[in-house]
Amino acid sequence: MRKITAGLFISLDGVVEAPDQWHFPYFNDEMGAAVDATLGSADTVLLGRRTYDSFAGAWPEREAAGGEDAGFAKKLGDARKIVVSNQQLAFTWRNSEQLTGELAEAVTALKNEPGGNIAMSGSVSVVRQLLAAGLLDELHLLVHPIAVRKGMRLFDEGETAIPLRLVSSEAFRTGVLNLVYAPDGTVDDATYDDAKGHLPQG
Structure with a gap:
């Protein structure tokens, strides 16, 4: 089964909205390598409509311009791009298509297809919907040492907790933390009585 990995720029207070307004001072070669390891190494990219519109409005022009980022832009252009939307879409960026059907069923079918x-x-x-449905395999968070204090957070209000397991962590020279999480189905209920035995004694 194919693995789905989601990468997000996130602030210390959980904001993921409009990272172009706060994350560029922290972008260095370490972060570039982390982004490439997630996004540049995949043969299929799954995107929401707004993110797709943002990408399609920028990366084809960057590829055509032939600048320093043209190689990464070509990777994105060559990848199969699948867009999640409730509206019928028309595409001009090559290798783009729309996900059809109910999200969880369609993504499950996509994971069962051959490919990388x-x-x-x-x-x-x-990302929220796939996490809740147990379909996201890894969540890559680039946690920036800044409290943005406004904007949409990664996790919204909900009835059910989503336990995660830390797979790896790395601190960049800029203070950004590269944290990789996977779903964790092994967390049991516990109370203070269970925890107090781990407090320092005496």
């Missing part, structure tokens, strides 16, 4: 890893970038509402 499936990457996500941004697309917060889709």
Whole structure:
């Protein structure tokens, strides 16, 4: 089964909205490598409509311009891009298509197709739904040392907790933390009585 990995820029207070307004001072070669490991290594990219519109409005022009980011832009252009939307869409960026059918069923079918890893970038509402449905395999968070204090957070209000397991962590020179999480189905209920035995004694 194919693995779905979602990568997000996130502030210390959980904001994921409009990272272009606060994250560029922290972007260095370490972060570039982390982004490429998630997004640049996948043969399929799953995106929400707004994120797709943002990408399609920028990356084809960057590829055509032939600048320093043209190589990464070509990777995105060559990848199969699948867009989640309730509206019928028309595409001009090559290798783009719309996900059809109910989200969980369609993504399950996509994971069962032959192919390499499936990457996500941004697309917060889709990430939330896939996490809740147990379909997201890894969540890559680049946690920036800044409290943005306004904007949409990654996790919204909900009835059911989503336990996660830390797979790896790395601190960049800028203070950004590269945290990789996977779903954790092994967390049991516990109370203070269970925890107090781990407090320092004496």
